[in-house]
Amino acid sequence: MDLPVRYWQMHRLSLSSGVRGYDVRALPIAKEFLQQQATAQLPTQLIDLFQTPDATAVQTQAESGLCLRCYVSQPIVRACQKLANLFGSGHQFSYRDLLPFVLNDDGKQLVVLSEDKTEHLQVDQQNQTQPIAYKAFSIEVLKTYQVDPKKSLSLDNWTYLKTKQHPELKQFLAEFGFQHLSDWAMLNRVRSRQFASLSEPDQNLVTAFHAVYRRDRQQQTVKGPKRCPEPTTAQLTEMRSQLLGDDMSGGLSDTTDRELLTALKQVATQLRQFDVWQSREPLDYFDAASGQYETRSDLPHAAIDVESNEEQAMLEALNAKLAATFPTSLQIAVTARITKLAKSRKYAAFADKFVLGLQHYYRDGLSLKELVPMLGMSSWDQARRILNPGELLNHVRSQTITQLIDHVLELVKANSLAPWPPSPDYLQQLTEQLEGFADAEIFDAAAAEMKSGSHRNFDSHYATQLLQLLDTITPHQPIQD
Structure with a gap:
């Protein structure tokens, strides 16, 4: 054997x-x-x-x-x-x-x-x-x-x-500058170069965040908490008021607290990408007296001009491709799953409940066990086979990474960035790097949410985009390719 x-x-x-x-x-x-x-x-x-x-x-x-x-x-x-x-x-x-x-x-x-x-x-x-x-x-x-x-x-x-x-x-x-700051710390200590890389609506969000959140941090005493906590309800309300008052809401005029939090987290993700791909910014430390993150004096202060850095161009290309590829992969996976259920002799009767089940799973944080009676299913195992959010996540991830690899290989060939055809070692390294990139941006957070046990709160980019997609689907009318 x-x-x-x-x-x-x-x-x-x-x-x-x-x-x-x-x-x-x-x-x-x-x-x-x-x-x-x-x-x-x-x-x-x-x-x-x-x-x-x-x-x-x-x-x-x-x-x-x-x-x-x-x-x-x-x-x-x-x-x-x-x-x-x-x-x-x-x-x-x-x-x-x-x-x-x-x-x-x-x-x-x-x-x-x-x-x-x-x-x-x-x-x-x-x-x-x-x-x-x-x-x-x-x-x-x-x-x-x-x-x-x-x-x-x-x-x-x-x-x-x-x-x-x-x-x-x-x-x-x-120690090399890749600190794992929270989203709120990332937003609180944003630098001018990072700010300049954002779109105007995102810059408006950061400006409102600083006007409220950073102000409150600076007013804290030395004994206050060093970690940057999640914005309070009062702070979020004030941020929305500022966005509306300055006519720079960027489409967030009717936003809820949760939607504003999601928008701020997406901006923090962009700032984190800037740090990871530039990867030359000096390490920060939190100064309790000022309530801000300051640059360590024992490290170089000069940063590479990212405008002339080829990595910045690659980052922009990857970000753009990921932004376009992920929603498409999500749509393909959901449509394929609904179609497969509808054609199944065993589960065709439950095809209409696939969307409803995932909405309750992600929006309400219900477990598959809790969804069994709600969806008229016979057991947890049946609910798992029909809904299977983990399998859906894996399909979306695989499809997204495959398209990213194809896109990068097109860039490599067009710009003669590596010998062509690429060697197996090059392909393996490229695959691992793109897997790490996609996982860090989308799929690690989505997988961690599933592992978080009872009382889960799904607010990752994956969950947010999936719910938006599910809201466009009605029974018997899955989204069109």
Whole structure:
């Protein structure tokens, strides 16, 4: 029987020859355990074994976990490579510098989780367990993963998401200027170059935000909170009044608080893109006395003229293509799903309820279980097969990234930016970079919302655009291609 090598070969941190990197080691214990398992349902069956405490089967739990630790070690390395590709250009670091933060499992110990999942327990040769202080990141990834078809993220994608969110790794990137400021901090400390890159309606939004939010921040005492909280209802009301009073509402004259928040977040996303792609702005720190973010004095103050930077031209092209591609991909995916349901003998009767179900799921935050009686369905599993918001997200993501890749390859060929036809390595690197770009702009936030449990609040760009699209669809009349 051919065994998937990912479940018994572990990517491990290596310092051989004095160069930090990684190597791949076979773990005989994992391979022997895997030989005894039915591989058709991997990794689901292994996750069930690992996440279910059983005092009578500690060895099985630990060995299934070891197989999974091997499995996630590969996407951990790939996540570091993607982050380095996105942020490392022009800086003195590579993906190898990111590995020690997250690739810290050597596979030498068998480990299980305590019943409440708060402790890592080492398993000895007598199948006895004892707590260990050292916590491997791979086990933290597995501890938080949920095997739930309605929550779409594969174990690979979940590992990638958790790696990007690792606090120490994020702090490392912050040392190079890639700080993970909140949307409100991004808007509060906008620079003149960033402001100039915005459209006039977006500039008006920032001006109103500063007139109210920044004013209130500056009036806070030194003891006030350093983090920039979400604008209050009173602040949002005052911002709308300013926009209307100065006749610069930009189409937001009848906006609600939530719509204004969404518009402000979209502007913050543009500012974040500016930082990521320019990637030369010095690191900021918050000055409690002034209530503003100030530039560190120990870093260079000069910034590259982005107007002459080729990356700015590429950013503009990518932004424009993403803005055009994403809504089209969303429309294609929704239309295809409705058409497929309508042609299905088993689910044709529920085709009309697809739109209504997703509206309640995203707008009202209802779970699939709560939607079962509302939509007249027989079970959660039936609701999942019919609505399946996670599958829809994956289809939209795949379609969007494919179109981005095609567009960039057209630019590469037309401008002779790389040898043609491109090599497989070039295509792989390009794909990873565009996946990272699209995920950071749209799909990571959308996936994280699905994972947030009960009382979810869907306000990502994906959710907002999907609801706008669903509102244009009536039963028996799906949108036209």
